[in-house]
Amino acid sequence: MKILRVFAAALLAVAVVAAWTPARERVAGWLDRDRAGDDELVLYGNVDVRELELAFRQAGRMLAVQVDEGDRVAAGELVATLDDEPFRERVAAAAAEVDRARAELDALEHGSRPQEIARAAAEVRRVRAVLTNAERELARRRSLLAGHAASQTATDAAQAARDEAAAALVAAQEALALARLGPRVEDLAAGRARLAAAQAALDSARTALADTRLTAPAAAEVLARIREPGSMVGPAQAVLSLSLRDPVYVRAYVAEPALGRVVPGTPVTVLSDSRAAPYHGHVGFVSPRAEFTPKSVESTALRTDLVYRLRVVVDDADDGLRQGMPVTVRFASPAAD
Numbered sequence: 504m505k506i507l508r509v510f511a512a513a514l515l516a517v518a519v520v521a522a523w524t525p526a527r528e529r530v531a532g533w534l535d536r537d538r539a540g541d542d543e544l545v546l547y548g549n550v551d552v553r554e555l556e557l558a559f560r561q562a563g564r565m566l567a568v569q570v571d572e573g574d575r576v577a578a579g580e581l582v583a584t585l586d587d588e589p590f591r592e593r594v595a596a597a598a599a600e601v602d603r604a605r606a607e608l609d610a611l612e613h614g615s616r617p618q619e620i621a622r623a624a625a626e627v628r629r630v631r632a633v634l635t636n637a638e639r640e641l642a643r644r645r646s647l648l649a650g651h652a653a654s655q656t657a658t659d660a661a662q663a664a665r666d667e668a669a670a671a672l673v674a675a676q677e678a679l680a681l682a683r684l685g686p687r688v689e690d691l692a693a694g695r696a697r698l699a700a701a702q703a704a705l706d707s708a709r710t711a712l713a714d715t716r717l718t719a720p721a722a723a724e725v726l727a728r729i730r731e732p733g734s735m736v737g738p739a740q741a742v743l744s745l746s747l748r749d750p751v752y753v754r755a756y757v758a759e760p761a762l763g764r765v766v767p768g769t770p771v772t773v774l775s776d777s778r779a780a781p782y783h784g785h786v787g788f789v790s791p792r793a794e795f796t797p798k799s800v801e802s803t804a805l806r807t808d809l810v811y812r813l814r815v816v817v818d819d820a821d822d823g824l825r826q827g828m829p830v831t832v833r834f835a836s837p838a839a840d
Contacts, residue, residue, distance in 0.1 A: 544764050544834040548755025548815070552826045554726065556741035559585055560714045565734045565742065572728060576719040576745070583742055585715035594712055597705035604701040608694040614685030623679040630675045634668035641665045722748045751820035753784070755832050756794070756810040764834055765789055765813055773815065774831040778823045781833075787816040 563585035570582045644661040648654075723745035730742040753773055757765050765786050773782040793809040815832055817824065824830075 544757075544761055546755040546757055546765075546813075546832040546834075548753045548830060548832055550824045550826060550828040550830060551752040551754045551814070552824070553747045553750075553752075554826075555720070555723075555745050555747065556729075557582065557717055557719070557743040557745060558739050558741050559583075559717055559736060560738055561585065561590070561711050562737045563589070563715065563735070565730055565732045565736055566715075567732050568728055568730075568742070570725050570728075570743070572725050574725045575748070576723055576725065578719060578721045580719045581716055582719055582725075583717040585717075585736075587712055587715040590708070590712040590715055593708040594705070597701070597708040601698070601701040601705050604694070604698040608691075608698050611686045611691050611694045620679070620682045623675070623682045627672065627675040627679050630668065630672040634665070634672050637661070637665035637668040717742065719745065724748060746826065749820070751817045751824050752787070753815040753817060753830055753832060755813055755815060757789075757813055759793070759809045759811070762789070762811060769834065771815055771835075772833045773817055774833065775823060775828060777828075782817050782824070783819050784815050784817040786813060788814040 566584045566586045568583045641661040644658040648658045726746050727744040767786050769786045771784050790812040
């Protein structure tokens with residue numbers, strides 16, 4: 504019986520070793536150390552398709568969603584719209600303000616009308632006539648005052664009337680000069696600034712109106728309709744989720760000893776379980792920073808456990824490659840490069 508126990512224990516140890524060997528090989532393969540041969544480098548990774556969420560830049564009520572989940576959209580295709588009536592009203596109000604500012608600037612730039620200048624000149628002539636009459640009246644009052652035929656009070660009143668007429672003449676002459684000169688340079692600058700501000704407000708209103716139409720930025724597939732027609736949405740609130748159709752990447756990891764084989768631009772083949780023919784691609788990016796780094800790296804043996812993330816660009820991707828799908832990346836042997 505003792506011999507049988509020893510024999511059974513030996514068989515159990517052999518079975519444990521046999522079971523542990525494939526598991527150890529699988530772990531090594533995950534760390535990108537699996538090789539098909541001495542020269543061919545094989546890495547394992549997952550398909551990485553970039554996704555994006557579309558949102559309006561304006562707040563409003565969803566009017567319509569033109570696509571459904573699973574639909575393919577082209578770059579620039581309309582996918583959703585907001586109720587644009589409030590935005591059209593803002594455009595109309597801004598356009599009216601531009602017209603008003605432009606009219607005011609035109610009036611300043613054209614200066615006084617001929618009729619306004621003629622009226623100012625006529626006012627000068629009228630006031631001059633009043634002044635002439637006031638001067639004659641003052642001279643008569645002074646003569647009478649010298650002969651004691653008029654009072655000093657009457658003479659003073661005549662003097663005041665003459666001075667008033669003289670001042671009125673100066674004011675009328677200045678008004679005529681201003682009418683002929685036109686508006687001030689500062690007034691023209693202010694008018695132009697008001698017109699520019701009104702034009703900017705109109706452009707902003709037009710941009711807001713254009714933002715009521717949501718378009719796809721690139722060829723993609725609709726993953727989810729997050730908001731439905733009739734919903735109130737805020738700016739930057741996602742309404743659709745899209746999966747980009749190009750480019751398609753594979754995210755993989757390579758061990759430090761093989762870094763020299765995975766330089767950017769290196770051609771590769773990508774294999775998936777769902778397709779017999781391989782895909783073709785090239786290395787697009789290798790991270791300069793190690794991942795899953797041990798807490799302490801002091802020996803040469805530990806340094807070989809460092810892995811680096813790399814990104815493979817699939818040049819001929821199709822619908823067979825889906826987000827997260829596991830794939831195999833093969834590098835040609837150095838002799839074949």
